[in-house]
Amino acid sequence: MRKYMKFKKFDIVEDYSDHYYSKSKSSSGQPPINWAKKIQDEWRILERNLPDLIFVRVYEGRMDLLRAVIIGVDGTPYSDGLFFFDICFPKNYPKDPPQVYYHSGGLRINPNLYANGTVCLSLLNTWRGNRDEKWSPAISTMLQVLVSIQGMILNAKPYFNEPGYEALSGSVNGEAHSLQYNQQILITSLKTMVYTIKKPPKNFEDLVIGHFRDRATGIVTKCKDYYMKGMGDKYSIDVRDKTGYSLKLRKEVKAYMKTLVAAFKHIGGVYDDLDDYVPLDNENNTDNALQKKKKNIIQKILPCFDFE
Structure with a gap:
């Protein structure tokens, strides 16, 4: 956790062996004279200006490679997730844009991010857009x-x-379909968390483990809230259960929470009892975890009183 707290937003590292473009030929041959200078300029811009929730590693022995992680922002279906991207600067950079690969784990989490790692973005010339x-x-x-x-x-x-x-x-109609899509993405984002925990990219291990140790209880609490309350949007077109919330979302969140909790336990850390947040198969209580905690507190307090 100390390493996590001190994890730099930008740093130069050595090991690029698991980088998607590590075997590319972009660094072979003699690049233009100004190529290295341009890459170093990019490094300086990143080091000075990276916003919150973005971390970057570049490689001393391969200036053409870069790896970045973006932490999902609160208020989005990607909240608390870690999303990794491998970048390669071509020999004719900046004439041509960088190549970008998304570490998907075979999951499609966004219309612009494909399961095969393709990133569709006008700025990368991988998607149509206005000239500007x-x-x-x-x-x-x-x-x-x-x-x-x-x-x-x-x-x-x-x-x-x-x-x-x-x-x-x-x-x-549009907002209803948007909510339904967010519900699907929520589950996929949770699966991405587990995938990242099991296989953290090199040079980001301390960030991955520290991040999820730090946020595990909060993530599981949010899942519990989603299970109990849905996404709280009037536009939902899913089939509703007796609570009035999306039946599909409730079932999928509940089904995956045990896997998520097991992954968090695997990396260690000091948590409240995460299992208390997982809905029981026959759960009728609106907040089982809270009621269980209250019961435990009462059982601890009662022996302190003399009822005679």
């Missing part, structure tokens, strides 16, 4: 790419990232 949204060698930077992924892709309503769907934003 495209990569511009004179002004575009790696920092812009990361901030765009954080703000434009991993946002609160990713459903509207899908081409043609943005026009539905604000409509009853």
Whole structure:
């Protein structure tokens, strides 16, 4: 946890063996004279200006490679998740934009992030967009790419990232489908957490373990809230159970919470009893974990009183 608390936003490291582009030929041959200088300029920009929730590692022996992680922002279905991206600067950079690969674990969590690792973004020239949204060698930077992924892709309503769907934003039908999509993404985001815990990318192990040790109780508490209250949106089109919340969401969150708790326990840490937050199969209590804690407290207090 000390290493986690001291984890730098930007650092230069050595081991790039698990980097997606480690075997690429981008570093072979002689790059243009200004290439190395441009990469070093990018490093300085990142070191000085990285926003909260983005961490970057670059490689002393491979200037063409970079790895970044973006922490999911509160208020989005990606909240508390860790999303890793491997970047490669081509030999003709910055004439051409960087190549970006998303560590998906085979999961599709966003219309712009594919299960095969493809990242669709106008700034990367991997998606159509207006001219001012495209990569511009004179002004575009790696920092812009990361901030765009954080703000434009991993946002609160990713459903509207899908081409043609943005026009539905604000409509009853559009918001209903957006909520349904967020419910699906919530489960996928939890699966991504477990995948990342089991296989943390090199040079980020301390961040991964520390992050989830630090936030485990909060994450499981949120899952419990989702189970009890749904996503609290009037637009839901899912089948509702007797509580009035999405039946599908309740079942899926409940089914995956045990796996999530087991992953958190695997990395250690000091928690409240996380199992108390997992809904029981026959649970009728609106807050089983809280009631159980109250019962334990009462049992501890009663022997202190003399009823004679």
